[in-house]
Each structure stands twice: as C-alpha cells, then as structure tokens.
Amino acid sequence: MKITLITVGKLKEKYWKQAVDEYVKRLGAYTKIELIEVQDEKDTDNMSDKDIEIAKHTEAERILSKIKDDSYVYTLEIAGKQLDSVELSQHIENNMNTGKSHLTFIIGGSNGLHQTVSARSNYKLSFSKMTFPHQMMKVILLEQLYRSFRIMKGQAYHK
Template structure:
C-alpha cells in the first residue's frame, strides 16, 4: 500500500518544513509515502468561499484515481487515539487497497464533489490547527502508528 498526503499550498516556515522532511524520511522506512502539494489558487480575493472550495475540489480530484481510498482531514471526522489509529492503518493495509490518500483541504474545507468521493473523515482534534502545522501532525501520527504496529519504543503506552 502507498499512503499519499495531499495539501493545498506550500509550507512557508523553514523550521516546520525541516520537521516535515524529517518525519517523511522516518515514515519511508515503513511504507511508500507520497506528499503532494497543490499550489494555492490565484486571485482568491475575487472568489466566493463556495467558488474557492469548488476550484480546490477540482484540483484535489484531479490528483486521485478511482481506486484510491480517500480520507479527508475534517473537523467533523472520526477521532482516534494513536493506538486506534495504528489499528485503523493496519485494517486499511489488510483490505488490499493500493493507495490511501489523506487530504488537507483549504481554509474553507472541501467541495461537495470531494465529500462525495471520500470514504471517511478523520479529525485529529476538536481544536483548529493551521494548514501548515496539520501536515506535520498527520505525518508524525502516521509514523507513530507504524512504530506502534512494529512494537517499537517511539510511542509510550
């Protein structure tokens, strides 16, 4: 299985990017991982919230295939603790899917078309995090999940 993370807009903070790079490297020891950045939409000041979500949705859907399992990072999604999340990852790997795609949407969330394609929603917290930081949190939790599955000492129970 491959895990892909899709996000809108590049990370501007160099320290944050260095941490993301570090966890991507760590994660690559366990699974094939892809991180795909969708460029920010130009002239968003001229777009309504709905138009911006629609344009971002079209870009997101252009990056996935019909066989991908789409998981949206959404404030209304299911919440797991880290051990439950590792079990979720194991179940997805056992299901035979080729690619599990996590998507971090834009500032207004996802278009209806993206919601129609998703298989599930995941919330990392009831709190709101910046779109920059959530990338690090997702990749770190993926890494943590795989260390739990391998009974490695990174996660303390």
C-alpha cells in the first residue's frame, strides 16, 4: 500500500512541519507515504473571479501531472461526503482489499480545487463544512490516516 498526499503550497511554519514529520514517521509503520507539494499561485485580495479561475486552473495542471494513472484519488472538498474516523478507515481498508494499492489524497490551495481535479477524483471527502487553512488540513488529514490504520489493526486510538 502506498499513500500520496498532493498539496498546493509549501509548509512554511516550523510547527506545521514538525507535526507533518511526526505523522509521516508514525504512518511509516503501516504504509509507504509520499508527500508532494505543488507551487501555489499568488493570491491577492482584489483578484477577479476570472483571475481566481485562472489560478485554480494553473494549480490543477500541476496537481494532475503528479497523479499516477493507477491511483485511487480522494479530493478534499467542502461539498464532499463527511465520514467519521471508523468510516474513513473502512473506506481505505475496502480499497486495499479490492486491489487498490495506491491512494492519493489532494488538498487544494486557498481558492479550492479546479473542476478538472474534482472530475479526476474517485471520492470527494469533506472533513467539515468549514474552511481550514491548507497547512492545518494537511496535519489533520495525516492524523486521520494514522488513526485509520490504527483502527484497521485493532490498536487503541483516542475516541
């Protein structure tokens, strides 16, 4: 099993990097994990809708170029399906049991995902109707992946 995380933008703050490193280390006991960061487009407060769409399209091209053809793709989207931790674990385990050996999770940039990335998605996943900074979402996703593997293995996890 291999899991790839594709995220838009780089982690800059030390505390986010430390949290990501910790969960990558923990996940290493269960799966191979690859983190890919693609460059984000500069965002300004006075961007027009057309400028935002162009930025999202440019980021989408970068994201799509990193997805392997055989990968099962989860996109994190506000309008996606919300699962609890056990349901996410079961979804991942079901993919593993049906021969899907490469899962890719995608976190978009500050303007969200372009429709072409959403169209490539096999599963649209939502963690909340609220919007979170993508740096924080990366940590939350990694923690939930770690929790998912703990659940699959019947190991203790905090409820």
